[in-house]
Amino acid sequence: MKFLPLNKIKSGMIVAMNIKDFKGNVLFKKGTILNKEKINIIKNNGIFRIPVIEKKAEIKSVSDAAHAHSFISKELLDKSFEKVKDIFEEIMNTGKIDIAKIEEVAVNLTKEMQKNFSDKLYVPLKKLKTYDEYLYSHSLNVMILGSLIGLENGMSDEELTELALSGLLHDIGKVKIPLEILNAPRKLSSEEFELIKNHVLYAKDFLENSGITDKRIINGALEHHERYDGSGYIFKKKGKDISNYGRILAVSDVYDALTSKRCYKKPWTPYKTLSYILSHVNKHFDPSFTQNLVNALGLFPPGMKVMLNDGSEGIIIATNRSNKMKPIIKVNDDIIDLLEEKNLRITKIINYEYIEDQTT
Ligand SMILES: [Fe+2]
Numbered sequence: 001m002k003f004l005p006l007n008k009i010k011s012g013m014i015v016a017m018n019i020k021d022f023k024g025n026v027l028f029k030k031g032t033i034l035n036k037e038k039i040n041i042i043k044n045n046g047i048f049r050i051p052v053i054e055k056k057a058e059i060k061s062v063s064d065a066a067h068a069h070s071f072i073s074k075e076l077l078d079k080s081f082e083k084v085k086d087i088f089e090e091i092m093n094t095g096k097i098d099i100a101k102i103e104e105v106a107v108n109l110t111k112e113m114q115k116n117f118s119d120k121l122y123v124p125l126k127k128l129k130t131y132d133e134y135l136y137s138h139s140l141n142v143m144i145l146g147s148l149i150g151l152e153n154g155m156s157d158e159e160l161t162e163l164a165l166s167g168l169l170h171d172i173g174k175v176k177i178p179l180e181i182l183n184a185p186r187k188l189s190s191e192e193f194e195l196i197k198n199h200v201l202y203a204k205d206f207l208e209n210s211g212i213t214d215k216r217i218i219n220g221a222l223e224h225h226e227r228y229d230g231s232g233y234i235f236k237k238k239g240k241d242i243s244n245y246g247r248i249l250a251v252s253d254v255y256d257a258l259t260s261k262r263c264y265k266k267p268w269t270p271y272k273t274l275s276y277i278l279s280h281v282n283k284h285f286d287p288s289f290t291q292n293l294v295n296a297l298g299l300f301p302p303g304m305k306v307m308l309n310d311g312s313e314g315i316i317i318a319t320n321r322s323n324k325m326k327p328i329i330k331v332n333d334d335i336i337d338l339l340e341e342k343n344l345r346i347t348k349i350i351n352y353e354y355i356e357d358q359t360t
C-alpha cells in the first residue's frame, strides 16, 4: 500500500483504506477500483493524497489481488488460527474453556470484518495444512462464514460477537471423541456415528461448565447439526424451532466441511458446494440465511477461471455483493470490475483453481 498524491493516481488502482470526505462520510470503500470519474470525485472533495494499491506493481498474484478485497487480513487470520489452536489444546488438557481468551479472538475478528465489510468482497478461509489441524481451521472458518451471514443480515455488534463465539466453539465437543473415530478414513459404523453425534451435547456441557450462560451461544453449538426439515440431530428440531445461530452455523458448517480436504475425501470446489447447498435449501438449510451466504460469496467464487465475451480469460478474485453475476476478475495484469464494464460478461466457466489461502 502507498499514499500517493492525486496526480499519480491512475485508473485501475485499488483503494487500500476507506476514503472519507471532510464530514467523515465514506466516499469510497477499501477495495474500490478507481477510474477517472472516481478520481475526479476525490479531487472535488479537496483530497490530495490517498492510500492505494498500485495494481501492476503490487498485484502480481491472484492471491494478492483477492486480498485487496478481503475483509480479514492474512496476518489476523494466521494470528487467530494460532490462538484458536492454543486455546483448544488448553481445553483438551484442562477440560475448561478460557472464555476471556476465546472472546478476545471473536471480538478482534468481528471488529475487523465489520470494518472491512465492503460491497466488493473476498472471504478468506484458513487453509488446512495437516489433517490433525482440521478442528482448529474448521472452527475458525465456520466462525468467519457465520459472521458473514450475520453481517449480511444486519446483526448488531453484540449478536455478531455472540455468533462468532458460538461458531468458534460449535465443535468443541469433538475433543471428547477418540481421534481414531473422528479421523477414520472409512465409513463409520452406526455405533461410531451415534458416538460422534454426542459432540453437540458435550459442547453444551463445556460451554456451561466454563461459565457461559447465554442460551443463544449455547444453542448455536447445540443445534448446528439440526436440519430445517427435521432430518438432523440431536433433537430433530424443525424450521424456526431451531435457533437463529443454529441455522446459521448449520449452513456455515456444511460449506466449510465440503470445501475442506479430509483424510477420507478430496475438497469440493466452492462452486460444487454452493450448488449442493442451494439444492438443499428448505430441506437442510434455512432459505434466508442461505441467501445471505450466497450473496456474500457470489455465484462465481474467487478462484474460478472464466472466459469473457471478448475472448479473454481471467480468474475471479472478489464478489460484488450487489450483483452475484458480476464479480471482479483478474485478466492478466488488469483488474476488471464487471459491475462497471457494462460491455463485458462471463460466457464460460473454464475450471477452478484454488487461491493460495483458500481451504484446500
Ligand atoms: Fe459438528
Ligand SMILES: [Fe+2]
Pocket (backbone or CB within 6 Å): 138, 142, 170, 171, 253
Ligand atoms: Fe463443524
